[in-house]
Amino acid sequence: MRRFLGILGALGTAALAFGLAGAGPIQFPRDHGAHPEVPLEWWYWTGHLQGSAGRQYGFQLTFFRLRDIHLAHFAWSDVASGRFTFEEKTHLALPGIAGASEQHLDVFNEDWSASDQKGAQKLRLRTREGLLALTLSPAKPPVLHGESGLSRKGPGPDEYSSYVSITRLNASGTLEKNGKTEALTGHAWFDHEWGPGGLPAGISGWDWFALILEDGSELMLYRMRQTDGTASPFSAGTYVPPAGPPRSVAWKDVRLSPKTTWTSPRSKATYPAVWELGVASLGLEVTIAPLLADQELVTSASTNVTYWEGACNVSGRLRGAPIGGRAYVEMTGYAGRDVPGLRDR
DSSP states (O other), X not given: XXXXXXXXXXXXXXXXXXXXGGTOOOOTTGGGSOOTTSSEEEEEXXXXXXXXXXXXXEEEEEEEEETTEEEEEEEEEETTTTEEEEEEXXXXXXXXXXXXXXXXXXXXXTTEXXXXXXXXXXXXXXXXXXXXXXXEXXXXXXXXXXXXXXXESSSSTTOEEEEEEEEEEEEEEEEEETTEEEEEEEEEEEEEXXXXXXXXXXXXEXXXXXXXXXXXXXXXXXXXXXXXXXXXXXXXXXXXXXXXOOEEEEGGGEEEEEEEXXXXXXXXXXXXXXXXXXXXXXTEEEEEEESXXXXXXXXXXXXXXXXXXXXEEEEEEEXXXXXXXXXXXXXXXXXXXXXXXXXXX
């Protein structure tokens, strides 16, 4: 569901009310490309990487399209050094500057790019961390969230999006910095979402979880928080087993509770820091803990959104057996600068 749902408000632009009939069936590779018929779209990757001597890294890369404006975020978590950095870009859609193909995955913003090359996703970006080049090979087919890929966020005519994920990609690549090249391996997660961008009144933010578990399964959950702190009835999720088709997870089956908090020295926002998560139908009981406490982005040069999104560890039990894994968690609405358009309704 993700951060893009607040960008229209952040930039002072009203969402357009597109009818559900305009969503259409999802087909690949075309629907990995851009959808200019809707106002808002994003392509998003998170990943957990291992480098030299077992060094652990997390990364986030997001390309946004808001009509003809292209924005991008990159974040890097260096676990061993305890260091988190992020960068951002904003450009009009111009040849050689920023854009996205309508035929297949091929999106770029200056020297950050993501493209499909013979079925593998190629990420290449030059950042303050160095030149990062990754090849992401899908281990599973795309997952359509909601009803055939239509993910409802509320009852209104513009309160939905088309939502597709590739929940497990095998990652390999390099990070070049100061004349040295570090080989990287790991796993990544890909999300692509497009639509009107509307949210119902009374939503104060959301908590989103993407778990990659060691048994070969994945779990996506999002909790849309109402102003009283409870979950909206449109909160939902998808479980992807090691083999076989994905299945929807109803929020009534989920138990989610924060155990500790962390307060940002920049925004002064207080975020949940460690979560306990249970899904009764899966027999899943896990603790999700951040690998670094501070993984907050304050994106005043692009989307004007303040949110926490970071690499986490997963540990617990699945159907009575020990289970581990990694996760990315996104939390918005805690800093008061996440979904400003909602507060104006």
